[in-house]
Amino acid sequence: MHKKHLGFVFRSSPYAGLNAREGIEALFASAVFDPKLSVIFRDDGVFQLLNVNTNNEHTKNTSKMLASLPLYGIDELLAEKESLAARKIDISSIKLPLKLFDRSEFHRIAGNCDHILSF
Amino acid sequence: MTLHIINKSPTNDRSLLDCLHSLGTGDTILLINDAVYALCCECKVTIGLLNQLGEEKLFFLEEDIELRGIKLNQVEFDYTEINYLEFVDLTTKHNPILSWC
Amino acid sequence: MQYSLIIYASPASPSTITALKFSKALLEKGHSIFRIFFYGEAVKTANALQVLPQNEYDLPSAWQCFIRDNSLDATVCIAAAIRRGVLDETEAKRYKKPSSSLVDNFELSGLGQLAEAALKSDRLITFG
Numbered sequence: 001m002h003k004k005h006l007g008f009v010f011r012s013s014p015y016a017g018l019n020a021r022e023g024i025e026a027l028f029a030s031a032v033f034d035p036k037l038s039v040i041f042r043d044d045g046v047f048q049l050l051n052v053n054t055n056n057e058h059t060k061n062t063s064k065m066l067a068s069l070p071l072y073g074i075d076e077l078l079a080e081k082e083s084l085a086a087r088k089i090d091i092s093s094i095k096l097p098l099k100l101f102d103r104s105e106f107h108r109i110a111g112n113c114d115h116i117l118s119f
Numbered sequence: 120m121t122l123h124i125i126n127k128s129p130t131n132d133r134s135l136l137d138c139l140h141s142l143g144t145g146d147t148i149l150l151i152n153d154a155v156y157a158l159c160c161e162c163k164v165t166i167g168l169l170n171q172l173g174e175e176k177l178f179f180l181e182e183d184i185e186l187r188g189i190k191l192n193q194v195e196f197d198y199t200e201i202n203y204l205e206f207v208d209l210t211t212k213h214n215p216i217l218s219w220c
Numbered sequence: 221m222q223y224s225l226i227i228y229a230s231p232a233s234p235s236t237i238t239a240l241k242f243s244k245a246l247l248e249k250g251h252s253i254f255r256i257f258f259y260g261e262a263v264k265t266a267n268a269l270q271v272l273p274q275n276e277y278d279l280p281s282a283w284q285c286f287i288r289d290n291s292l293d294a295t296v297c298i299a300a301a302i303r304r305g306v307l308d309e310t311e312a313k314r315y316k317k318p319s320s321s322l323v324d325n326f327e328l329s330g331l332g333q334l335a336e337a338a339l340k341s342d343r344l345i346t347f348g
Contacts, residue, residue, distance in 0.1 A: 004338070004339045006335075006338055006339075007215065009217065011137075011219070017261075018260060018300075019228075019260065022228075022259060022260050022300060025299065025331060026259070026331055026334055026335075028331075029330065029331030029332050029334065029335050030331075030334070030335035030338065032332065032335065033332075033335045033336070033339055035335075035338075035339060042137075043133070043137055103140060103141055106141040107121065107141060107142055107143030107146055108143065110121050110141075110215065110217055111120060111121050111143060111145075111146075111215070113215050114214070114215060115214075115215050115216075115338050115341075115343075115344035116121075116215045116216065116217045116344075117226065117338070117344070117346060118217060118218055118219065118220065118346065118348075119228075124345075126234075126235055126238075126347075126348070151235075151238055152234045152235055152238060153234070180238070182241075183234075183238075203241050203242060203244070203245035204245050204248065204249060206242060206245065207242065207245045207246055207249045207251065208249075210223075210343055210345060211221055211251075211343070214342075214343060215344075216343065216344065216345045216346075218345065218346040218347065218348055220228065220229070220235070220346060220347070220348025
């Protein structure tokens with residue numbers, strides 16, 4: 001049977017409600033079923049990629065959750081160049097094995113998925 | 120080809136513009152809920168991009184336009200109004216479906 | 221075609237009404253619904269303890285009737301639900317809460333059900 005290809009598009013900043021956290025949890029739960037997975041960070045979602053080391057007892061940080069991403073067998077971990085540049089994010093500071101893509105490629109990446117979940 | 124669904128007002132939220140900047144040539148857009156306020160949007164960039172789509176690729180949920188009392192006499196781009204059954208047809212014709220929420 | 225829906229939006233958002241109307245149109249068109257998955261703020265739709273003013277549209281009840289009448293699978297994410305006060309009897313007992321609050325015909329379950337819905341459906345549509 002054709003292996004389903006799921007795309008997760010993360011567009012929310014880490015502290016915009018529970019969206020970012022619940023998106024990552026959905027991604028981890030899906031990885032258990034071993035579909036083909038593409039994870040796409042764009043718009044304010046790229047703020048999730050910043051490493052944050054402060055411990056704040058009031059809010060759990062998603063950057064620790066994301067650090068475990070490489071363990072989940074994600075096929076593609078992608079971030080949009082324009083979104084990073086527009087937010088002055090220095091990609092050399094990001095530890096995840098990210099591939100960068102141009103905005104003009106987004107429709108192709110999204111269009112290759114069987115289903116897209118966006119958070 | 121992807122069906123993009125936007126539900127937030129373009130005068131208050133960047134979803135529509137972010138989506139318009141990322142479309143493929145075969146993609147289709149459906150605007151629902153507050154996104155139908157795009158019909159009264161004055162932003163030249165947004166209008167210009169919507170104008171490139173035309174009535175075969177740009178859809179609005181009829182009921183949401185009526186509900187908001189939007190005047191349609193000054194709209195500067197072509198589009199198609201659809202009901203819920205036609206909304207279903209759009210989703211059978213397109214895949215994947217990307218909701219910009 | 222077989223559809224699944226994911227709903228994130230709170231019951232106060234117009235998106236949840238759109239999701240219900242879309243679901244009704246799906247069945248009218250002869251499609252089937254594999255699962256409706258309530259996640260994020262949408263879990264509040266399954267809160268039996270909310271009381272709406274009489275002159276307001278009771279969306280949670282409308283969802284409940286639709287799901288019951290069509291024997292649909294309405295799954296509420298357990299992690300998202302219990303943090304927002306939507307508990308079935310088992311969870312209410314487990315966490316020693318004074319009452320359960322999950323409406324009939326909805327079921328609490330894990331996020332695996334969301335993934336399964338995505339993998340088993342021809343179409344997956346999100347209302348957020």
